[in-house]
Amino acid sequence: MGGDHAPGEVCKGALAACSKYPDLEVVLVGDGSQIEMSIQGAEPFVTKRIHIVHTDEFITMDESPTVAFRKKKKASIRMVMDMVKSGDAQGCISAGNTGAVVAGGVLILGRIEGIDRPGLGVPIPLPNRITLLIDVGATVRCKPINLYQFAIMGEIYMKNTLGVKSPVVALLSNGEEEIKGDEVVCEARNMLAGGNMEFMGYVEGKDIPLGVADVVVCDGFTGNALLKFIEGVGEALYKLLKEEMEQRVLPKVGFLFLLPMLKEIWGRFDYEKYGGTPLLGVNGVVIKAHGRSKARAIDNALKVASDFANHRGVDLIRDGLDRGGM
């Protein structure tokens, strides 16, 4: 029931995924009659693997996640997490309130033993690779151990869902030189340098869009600012282009020629392809899809969730913790 296009697009995405992956079964939790309507007319070989669980409690975008989570025992996001906990589901997806997804992950599923705080990792599609930026808001301020564990979890995720053979991990700092960074970042650097992963050291903000690493680790405050900043830049550029288009005649011709090129370029940055943001560090597969997700994004989120579940991603994180990477 969460996100801008629920439940219609969410249901469409579930149908699409079930028709592609014959082993996949999807439980849709939300307003039963709305869901029924959204999936009617689909092929029986698909709908037989779609199950509906009705509830009429939802957590909205403006509710305080932790408060709402404790009060609304039948909230759709809560029921979904309960199913993961009981083993009735191997993973869950939500396009709703991010805070509620994080709170639910921690309160219902609990943290993996040894994990201090969970991390949300966003796969950013760049021209040469996909970079997972972790954390983007689950843990606002971090201790060194948090950054270290984000790196381990991010590396395992990139291996097991996006198939990166030996992910390169970097730590965001305010400069590339070793003398940069505050005590927290500096200590995390030392911990990572002693681990088992391909750790390239510090990177700066400018290195992220240039695609220098598969995993870039930062605290949730900074990651959240960066992620939302990208959205804002896109919005501002679009406004500017529109203004310019309206004021000029000649470039309109140019714009028509340029459109296929721009489309292809934006297409490369299309987050829908990579299926949302995993909440890493909890006892279960939890994927947060973007609030603007349409069917294709949900379809991909289901693929990613089932891949991570099939690879036993949570167990891999548990093992990886002891080894400082895989």
Next chain:
Amino acid sequence: MGGDHAPGEVCKGALAACSKYPDLEVVLVGDGSQIEMSIQGAEPFVTKRIHIVHTDEFITMDESPTVAFRKKKKASIRMVMDMVKSGDAQGCISAGNTGAVVAGGVLILGRIEGIDRPGLGVPIPLPNRITLLIDVGATVRCKPINLYQFAIMGEIYMKNTLGVKSPVVALLSNGEEEIKGDEVVCEARNMLAGGNMEFMGYVEGKDIPLGVADVVVCDGFTGNALLKFIEGVGEALYKLLKEEMEQRVLPKVGFLFLLPMLKEIWGRFDYEKYGGTPLLGVNGVVIKAHGRSKARAIDNALKVASDFANHRGVDLIRDGLDRGGM
């Protein structure tokens, strides 16, 4: 001697500023003979207000700023700060090592009484206004008092150099709701709400490019990541466009039509217009120009430095501290 185009473009910028502002005198500190060469041939009514102070010590980009600052007593950046301290100059500009500029400001000029830590503020040109993002790296991790003081200093700077009548101040957080932010950001919010300025509360990363405030306050780690991230996005987009251009035929035509439009749009984001990054909170006017600064950027930095000195900006900050804004 600092930056990518020194001393040639720096000298050219000084000449340009002196020819426009008849009250301006500029002291160029660096390699005397190189500077001589760069300014020769200029009009006498300009060169009579250009003074050269020779030195052959410089702090390079890869040196540890604090170490270099203590060792190299005759480094150009240090001599420049000494002149500000003694009153021989009313302000100074450098396009060199940012860390050295910050270290120099604190070690030589000292912090303004009551200021806990200095802040570097970058004016970001947006379509509807210029937004000062402060801090972008002088104070990596902040206490609430630091964020509060950045706001006061940023507000005074925007009033007195860019002529914004009653600057709107915002605090960066990981969400707009009051429940967001960690303890540091939350406490800073309370301090700002009780001050005398037009404080609009929290903003998110996405609000910055949309130009919602004249001053956006954040810690130096986050501000640095955001600022460098913008640079990286520009670089990545440019690379992509170039690649596309090389692979396609049709859109090349479009690109020719579109070029004037793109030029105008990038032109609006041109940082050179706003003359660099003030180091606020030290006893003197210190402007850090971008390492890529050409003559026009230096010219504008000189204008901004002399405006802030003429408005007695440092005194205004001292007064503003007591009043919680101007």
